[in-house]
Amino acid sequence: MKYESQRVSMPYFIFALILFVGQIVFGLVLGLQYVVGDFLFPEIPFNVARMVHTNLLIVWLLFGFMGATYYMVPEEAQTELHSPLLAWILFWVFAAAGTLTVLGYLFVDYARLAELTFNEYFPTMGREFLEQPTITKIGLLLVILGFLYNVIMTALKGRKTVVNIILITGLIGLAVLWLFAFYNPSNLATDKYFWWFVIHLWVEGVWELIMGAILAYVLIKLTGVDREVIEKWLYVIVAMALITGIIGTGHHFFWIGPPEYWLWLGSVFSALEPLPFFMMVVFAFNMINRRRRNHPNKAAMLWAMGTTVMAFLGAGVWGFLHTLAPVNYYTHGSQITAAHGHMAFYGAYVMIVLTIISYAVPIMRGRPYGNSNTAQVVEMWGFWLMTISMVFITLFLTAAGVLQVWLQRIPDSGAALSFMAGQDQIALFYWMRFVAGAFFMAGLVVYLGSFFIKGQASPEEEVRGPATADA
């Protein structure tokens, strides 16, 4: 850590991990409700638990992105953060608003919450992932704008690296696209079309810029490979992400009203969407092979490799599985979608945040070479437990989805099972998914435990690493 103000990222990372725990707890509640339908009913109905699960995910990833940005931008720009005070104020505003919103979901009836927050005057609630009261949405916009101001002022007064430019471009895109969360026309077909401008263009558009920038930054630090090489890769990866991902939005337009040409456009371009993720895998492994140093923080290196592989599998392969229109006609809105969503979010966004945390937090804690060997081993146990559990969650949901499609979607009307009859048939896979979820929780506990192990890696580890500098 070269600049004192980078330290402001610490509360963001800590709060992100706290919310991560909440997200997984509610994930387990949901997993159980899938098989024990009346679990916690009527206190916490499924829709409430799901809202908490998904909104916590989005909010903690945003905390993670903000923490990453506050850590990276000053160091890349080679200057102190414009205003650490503003960053602290925004932290508390965001944390308070996020906490209040989740408490509102849990303790106030949703229709009452809509009433209390005057939703009727500016209705934006009740749409998937955008369930937040309008006032929370406005608050989030203000937090993002304050954050962007702080970061852009910092970047402008210092060195302008490609990492900073791509990262900030992604964040500006995130802010601009958020504006569509306020557009809720009374025509459902139009509403859905522009809803995807937030959802798809975030996760399959600008968030990939943020992910790419964080990955590039961590690889520069861990491998010591020439910045010119890494930045060239970064440009090509984010170029591919936008070239495929923007028109790839069309894969969401198949069955919600837009005309038939989207069947072709969406299929062709989204079939190419795995490319940027595949390039990230090649990029990460290539840079690591060409490394000029053996950084003693091996855990961070594992996360950096892991995020590319899992993002490629989850977003790339599992996305491709059901993205072609003739396939999607049968799989749309089935458990296949859920399978893809889980692995894609974990691989691309959860793991990239955990990558930067794994790299930056030890440095901020006065361990410039990383945590002690024991702590790293425990952290890597957390990595494998969570990652393998997520693979199994995805496989079980995929099996459930294939059966669901087979029973409910493929037969003709009259022969097809009803939704609930089909759900009963596939309950075994939901049980196995729940067990895999419990292992994920165990992995998360192990991972968090690694933060409480004292000691740090020593610089000698770097010298006696296995590979000599062969770049």
Next chain:
Amino acid sequence: MAERFTKSMARNIYLGGSAFFVLLFLALTFDTQVRAMPERDNRDQLTEEVVRGKHIWENNNCVGCHSIMGEGAYFAPELANVFDRRGAGDTEVFKSYMRAWMNAMPTNIPGRRQMPNFNLSDEDIDALSAFLEWTSKIDDNNWPPNIEG
């Protein structure tokens, strides 16, 4: 990557490529929204009651369990075609079905998935029915594949 492929070439692909596809996307959006959708989304039937039904749909977070046109949660049945499935495509049949259904919730059958009772008035339920009926008539390229959704 080969040395002939320089960083500024990579940057130009990024800037040029994304600018081109942003513009293409905006043009396609214009075509979809202005030319195509009025023919497909049945907007001339978008009555006050349908709009009210959409707000009831949103204010009770129905999409937190159900899917509508395949989007939402996958915990409860698809509702974009429930008008055909439960109302046999008849407005009056569907309205009476909806009133009976909404008032019978929750079933409280042990171990079964439960739908809360949202304490909606008959007028609210009718508006919700109108919204679902309107939704069922959007041209969505013939999705879902069968009546079960």
